[in-house]
Amino acid sequence: MNAPASSPSPLLRQLPAGFDALHCEFEDVLFCLPVDLTLNGETTSAWLMVSETTCAVAAMQADAVMVQSGPFHLDHADKARLLQTVGSAFLQLRIDGVYVNVARFSNGLREMHGRGVTQIKRLLAGDAFQDEALTSKSETICSDCGMALPAAKAPCPRCTRKGGIFTRTLGLMRPYWSSILMLLGAMIVGVALDLVPPILTRYLVDDVITPKANLHWLPWILGGLVAAALFSTALNVLIGRTTSFVGTRITKELRERVQTKLLGLSVDYYNRNSAGSLMSRVMGDVEYFQSFVSQVAQGFLLNVLLVLGIGTTLFVMNWKLALWVMVPIPFVLLGTMIYWKVVYPRYYRVWDSQSKMSQSLHGLLQGIRLVKAFGQEEREQERFAKSAAYVQASKRSLEMSAATFNPMMGFVFGLGGLIVWNAGGRDVLDGHITLGTLMAYFGLLGRFYSPVQSLSNFSSWVTGFIAAGQRVFEVLESNNQLEQPEQPKTIKRMQGRIELRNVTFGYDPYAPILKNVNLTIEPGQFVGIVGKSGSGKSTLVNLVCRFYDPQEGQVLIDGVNVRDLAENDLRKDVALVLQEPFLFRATIAENIAYGRPEADPISIVHAARAASAHDFIAKKVAAYDTRLGENGAGLSGGEKQRLSIARALLTDPRVLILDEATSSVDTESEQQIQEALAHVCKGRTTIAIAHRLSTLKNADVIYVVDDGRIAEHGTHDALVESNGIYAKLVKIQTELSRLEAA
Amino acid sequence: MKSNIIPFHAPTSSVTVRRLHADTITLTRDSHAMLTCTISGDALPYRGVCALLLFPISRPDEWVSLRFTDATDKDREIGIIEDLRAFPEDTQQLIRESLARHYHEQKIVSIVSIQQRYGQLFFKVRTQRGEEEFVTPWRQDRAEDWGTSGRVLLDALNNRYLIPDMNALKPRELRLLRTYIYW
Ligand SMILES: Nc1ncnc2c1ncn2[C@@H]1O[C@H](COP(=O)(O)OP(=O)(O)O)[C@@H](O)[C@H]1O
Ligand SMILES: [Mg+2]
Numbered sequence: 001m002n003a004p005a006s007s008p009s010p011l012l013r014q015l016p017a018g019f020d021a022l023h024c025e026f027e028d029v030l031f032c033l034p035v036d037l038t039l040n041g042e043t044t045s046a047w048l049m050v051s052e053t054t055c056a057v058a059a060m061q062a063d064a065v066m067v068q069s070g071p072f073h074l075d076h077a078d079k080a081r082l083l084q085t086v087g088s089a090f091l092q093l094r095i096d097g098v099y100v101n102v103a104r105f106s107n108g109l110r111e112m113h114g115r116g117v118t119q120i121k122r123l124l125a126g127d128a129f130q131d132e133a134l135t136s137k138s139e140t141i142c143s144d145c146g147m148a149l150p151a152a153k154a155p156c157p158r159c160t161r162k163g164g165i166f167t168r169t170l171g172l173m174r175p176y177w178s179s180i181l182m183l184l185g186a187m188i189v190g191v192a193l194d195l196v197p198p199i200l201t202r203y204l205v206d207d208v209i210t211p212k213a214n215l216h217w218l219p220w221i222l223g224g225l226v227a228a229a230l231f232s233t234a235l236n237v238l239i240g241r242t243t244s245f246v247g248t249r250i251t252k253e254l255r256e257r258v259q260t261k262l263l264g265l266s267v268d269y270y271n272r273n274s275a276g277s278l279m280s281r282v283m284g285d286v287e288y289f290q291s292f293v294s295q296v297a298q299g300f301l302l303n304v305l306l307v308l309g310i311g312t313t314l315f316v317m318n319w320k321l322a323l324w325v326m327v328p329i330p331f332v333l334l335g336t337m338i339y340w341k342v343v344y345p346r347y348y349r350v351w352d353s354q355s356k357m358s359q360s361l362h363g364l365l366q367g368i369r370l371v372k373a374f375g376q377e378e379r380e381q382e383r384f385a386k387s388a389a390y391v392q393a394s395k396r397s398l399e400m401s402a403a404t405f406n407p408m409m410g411f412v413f414g415l416g417g418l419i420v421w422n423a424g425g426r427d428v429l430d431g432h433i434t435l436g437t438l439m440a441y442f443g444l445l446g447r448f449y450s451p452v453q454s455l456s457n458f459s460s461w462v463t464g465f466i467a468a469g470q471r472v473f474e475v476l477e478s479n480n481q482l483e484q485p486e487q488p489k490t491i492k493r494m495q496g497r498i499e500l501r502n503v504t505f506g507y508d509p510y511a512p513i514l515k516n517v518n519l520t521i522e523p524g525q526f527v528g529i530v531g532k533s534g535s536g537k538s539t540l541v542n543l544v545c546r547f548y549d550p551q552e553g554q555v556l557i558d559g560v561n562v563r564d565l566a567e568n569d570l571r572k573d574v575a576l577v578l579q580e581p582f583l584f585r586a587t588i589a590e591n592i593a594y595g596r597p598e599a600d601p602i603s604i605v606h607a608a609r610a611a612s613a614h615d616f617i618a619k620k621v622a623a624y625d626t627r628l629g630e631n632g633a634g635l636s637g638g639e640k641q642r643l644s645i646a647r648a649l650l651t652d653p654r655v656l657i658l659d660e661a662t663s664s665v666d667t668e669s670e671q672q673i674q675e676a677l678a679h680v681c682k683g684r685t686t687i688a689i690a691h692r693l694s695t696l697k698n699a700d701v702i703y704v705v706d707d708g709r710i711a712e713h714g715t716h717d718a719l720v721e722s723n724g725i726y727a728k729l730v731k732i733q734t735e736l737s738r739l740e741a742a
Numbered sequence: 743m744k745s746n747i748i749p750f751h752a753p754t755s756s757v758t759v760r761r762l763h764a765d766t767i768t769l770t771r772d773s774h775a776m777l778t779c780t781i782s783g784d785a786l787p788y789r790g791v792c793a794l795l796l797f798p799i800s801r802p803d804e805w806v807s808l809r810f811t812d813a814t815d816k817d818r819e820i821g822i823i824e825d826l827r828a829f830p831e832d833t834q835q836l837i838r839e840s841l842a843r844h845y846h847e848q849k850i851v852s853i854v855s856i857q858q859r860y861g862q863l864f865f866k867v868r869t870q871r872g873e874e875e876f877v878t879p880w881r882q883d884r885a886e887d888w889g890t891s892g893r894v895l896l897d898a899l900n901n902r903y904l905i906p907d908m909n910a911l912k913p914r915e916l917r918l919l920r921t922y923i924y925w
Contacts, residue, residue, distance in 0.1 A: 037846070039843065040839070040842060040843070043871060081815075085844045086844060086845045086846065086902070087900075087902040088846035090843075099776075100774040100776055101774075101776070106846070106901050107899045140899060141899075148878075148897065149898060150898060151879070157860040157862055157879075158860060158862075344858070345921045348880070349924055352882070352924075709814075
């Protein structure tokens with residue numbers, strides 16, 4: 001059992017009980033962490049003990065302490081790391097140039113040991129031990145209930161239930177309480193009105209029709225029936241209008257809230273959730289909330305009121321008959337419970353199939369040219385057919401269960417009616433009750449069973465609602481956001497000095513992509529970054545833009561840690577141009593002015609000129625007013641890139657980052673852009689990531705990234721001189737261009 | 743001696759893969775139980791060697807990649823072994839032990855129960871090491887295909903639970919699993 005995974009951090013500050021034998025070696029033990037695997041992968045319950053000078057793993061075996069690995073003297077080690085393998089991880093120390101296994105543990109203990117390793121590294125480097133860092137709040141395990149969280153930093157599904165989806169939804173309804181109160185009032189009156197017709201019918205039968213007397217009552221009774229019907233119609237209109245008023249308002253507001261929340265979530269969240277699944281939340285799932293008011297008010301409360309009100313009347317009129325009426329109820333309840341269990345997963349499946357289908361369609365439409373280019377239409381067709389079949393199958397299984405359940409319930413209720421005919425008919429024949437009472441009884445019976453049936457329909461709505469609600473609240477309550485500073489610092493006028501200090505970062509915290517990166521970019525410098533693809537160049541600029549926070553080290557702009565910087569300042573003064581430009585469905589001018597919608601035409605033209613985009617725009621029929629298609633359809637790759645550079649330039653950022661932003665531009669235009677940039681970038685810090693090294697000839701400094709590290713840096717000439725990685729790349733590229741020229 | 747793995751000079755270029763043959767390599771264990779690999783023809787031995795499988799599902803006995811961490815902490819491949827069975831018993835033994843360190847998963851023998859609460863699946867299963875429980879979010883990425891009919895379930899913390907063959911489950915268990923893991 002990997003018990004530690006589900007119990008709160010059992011970190012110790014002294015040796016575990018019974019480990020006294022090790023006392024002399026671990027006199028000054030700093031901390032002990034549980035270890036659940038032996039190096040060979042068998043389950044164990046051992047401890048990793050770390051002191052200022054030594055670490056070792058030991059376990060109790062038959063009342064004696066058995067050292068399983070070590071002791072390792074930290075003096076002999078120069079580095080420590082956590083090595084993630086498939087399904088487990090190792091703590092390793094580098095001794096004599098070789099990483100040696102110290103401890104192995106399952107992934108549940110990874111976070112805790114990750115913190116341990118950080119401290120061991122500090123010890124190796126001679127830094128002070130940080131006791132409190134070991135016990136800071138876990139990101140993977142709920143600190144209250146000990147359950148593993150569905151994702152790092154996600155809200156604990158058990159503890160944040162706050163009484164479940166319904167209570168939370170009721171919380172959303174608070175602004176509408178007056179409308180809802182009115183609804184309830186109207187409904188209670190409606191229930192009372194519902195009792196009127198059967199009772200009047202009873203008088204009609206017993207006192208008018210059967211004795212053929214009191215004929216002058218007839219118009220009054222009929223008039224009463226008409227009035228009751230009219231009044232209840234009016235009430236229904238009122239109820240219907242109010243529910244739809246409240247329902248649509250809630251849907252709209254909720255949709256806006258989800259969207260606002262989505263915008264605030266970190267880039268990391270989007271890596272974990274597909275666009276299709278997020279889209280179906282905003283579009284489909286939110287829709288469920290529209291009917292919440294009507295379902296809860298009319299589908300549930302009203303029916304409960306009806307069942308109670310009419311049930312009581314039935315008992316008052318004739319309790320023996322009423323007991324017969326109750327016979328089908330247990331069957332209905334049982335049936336409903338079974339239905340719930342069977343149907344709930346099917347709702348999920350329908351949702352899943354639909355979100356997958358829209359995802360695959362979305363991808364297909366976006367990549368249509370790729371599909372055509374590779375002649376894969378048929379395969380795509382098959383793939384889509386598959387996902388359509390999945391939607392069909394999942395819907396069928398859901399609707400078929402509903403189609404089976406509802407008539408069966410109808411049958412049960414029908415039987416109930418027959419029972420009453422049997423028992424009640426006999427009573428009338430025996431003279432125990434009047435025919436009028438029996439007629440009234442049947443009138444009420446219909447009014448009693450139909451809400452019971454609606455209640456069972458309500459339960460099937462509830463299953464769908466809960467599934468949808470869960471997904472909506474998952475977004476609303478997610479805190480996968482980068483921490484915002486409590487007192488954000490502002491930089492009055494950003495100079496554009498960028499510094500990375502000992503930055504280590506990985507998208508998975510235990511698999512670092514950037515490793516101890518240090519670099520300083522002075523204000524106004526034009527800096528090039530080169531390196532193989534996958535070496536971490538984009539990752540590096542992602543950190544400067546604070547799309548992610550590094551696990552170790554700091555990113556500073558003008559000496560201020562970006563974590564402390566107001567997000568607005570950062571976004572305003574740092575512009576990023578990506579390799580795959582994204583353009584909106586709007587005019588060229590609107591696209592360029594995206595970051596500064598109030599920009600006047602001349603600045604738009606200036607920006608376009610600087611990005612070497614002006615000429616091709618001018619040649620278009622509608623020039624700057626040209627409407628672009630989906631993601632810039634109608635423009636070439638290089639043109640799109642130039643537009644997005646113009647967009648960045650227009651915001652007049654202090655720091656401009658070009659992440660392979662000119663990769664699809666031909667050499668000549670690139671040179672133009674370079675010249676223009678050199679002109680407009682005066683006094684502006686520019687970071688350019690480029691594959692084509694000629695782009696960077698004029699760079700003040702070029703950093704060569706290799707496997708997440710800065711391998712070399714210097715000017716173009718100096719780097720060529722030093723004959724390293726960069727020189728090699730240059731050689732290859734000149735070779736290539738000579739071939740091209742030939 | 744600290745620096746006998748610097749500089750890296752394996753005669754592999756980035757375009758070709760180096761194949762290792764039984765008659766040219768020797769594996770030994772060092773004082774810390776880490777593997778050292780000597781290849782005749784290479785000046786220095788490789789220390790701290792680990793093995794991993796290139797086709798762990800379809801070819802568990804073939805295509806083993808031997809790797810080590812160089813002095814600059816880069817993970818490097820020494821070469822690959824095409825068929826483990828062509829190697830002497832003791833070498834095989836050492837490599838299999840190294841592989842066992844690289845992979846860690848529990849084999850699910852039977853499924854006792856699955857419950858869904860607040861979007862989480864609570865599994866109770868029997869594995870080769872006994873009965874255990876785990877929690878995982880009800881999400882697609884938590885069950886991966888494994889070969890043609892197997893599945894790997896990942897719990898919330900990424901521990902792995904392998905069902906080598908779904909069809910080998912009892913019908914009741916398969917139905918239970920399919921209720922939730924339907925994709
Ligand atoms: N969102 C992500 N999640 C996980 N890994 C990623 C992500 N983005 C990039 N990586 C990985 O990080 C490494 C560096 O990527 P990147 O910085 O984009 O390289 P490049 O130098 O080509 O810009 C690559 O190995 C890549 O697979
Ligand atoms: Mg990149």
